[in-house]
Amino acid sequence: MKTILSNLAEFLRSKDKLSMQFIKYLFCGGITFVVDVAVFYLMAWLLLPSLREGDPFGMVIGVFGWKIGAVPEEVLLRNFVINKVVAFLASNTAAYVTNAMFVFQGGRHQRFKEVGLFYLFSTISFVVFTWLSRLLISQFGWQVSWSYFFVFACAMVTNFTMRKKFVFKG
Numbered sequence: 001m002k003t004i005l006s007n008l009a010e011f012l013r014s015k016d017k018l019s020m021q022f023i024k025y026l027f028c029g030g031i032t033f034v035v036d037v038a039v040f041y042l043m044a045w046l047l048l049p050s051l052r053e054g055d056p057f058g059m060v061i062g063v064f065g066w067k068i069g070a071v072p073e074e075v076l077l078r079n080f081v082i083n084k085v086v087a088f089l090a091s092n093t094a095a096y097v098t099n100a101m102f103v104f105q106g107g108r109h110q111r112f113k114e115v116g117l118f119y120l121f122s123t124i125s126f127v128v129f130t131w132l133s134r135l136l137i138s139q140f141g142w143q144v145s146w147s148y149f150f151v152f153a154c155a156m157v158t159n160f161t162m163r164k165k166f167v168f169k170g
Contacts (some may be wrong), residue, residue: 021161024054028098029156036091040148043083047067050079056145077138084130092122095159104168114167121162129155 009154012022041057051057058068071079096118100106106114116127129151136142136150 021103021164024103025099025160026111027097028095029105031098032091032095033152035094036087036152039090040083040087043086044079044144045088048079048083050076052076052085053145076144077134080134080137080144081130084126084133088122088126092119093124095122095141099163099168104163106168108167108169117167121167122159125155125158125162129158 011162043145045061045066045068051066051068053070053151061068061128092116096115100114108118131156133147134152136147137144142150
């Protein structure tokens, strides 16, 4: 048992190999994803409605007898962006903490600058991919959930590259 725990601790501390970094990044991304999804969908469903009838999330909650509140398209699009901003702030904080602890080696910049660059690149990615998501919903008729998951995957790859090259030491 002790060797399993010591091997796990060593794996979590190791930040040198690119392949191991990416595997841990995917795991930390999973944590970030859960935070983002939970905040976004709870808000989109309960606080600021931003889902259409027929959305896959609506089908899931329909199993429990719950429904999505329909709103006009312009309200849906506004609420979608607000919900994305709040979810981004929560999930990006989780991403920074897990990335700094388990994935990347700090030290390229002082901590304050490192955090600032992390949020700067994340914000740029967020703006670009939220715009793309909104475009997919409004111009191409994508369901919110399909757009959400597509841009999340794109952002994950982009953010790994930017964080590795510009924010952290390696």
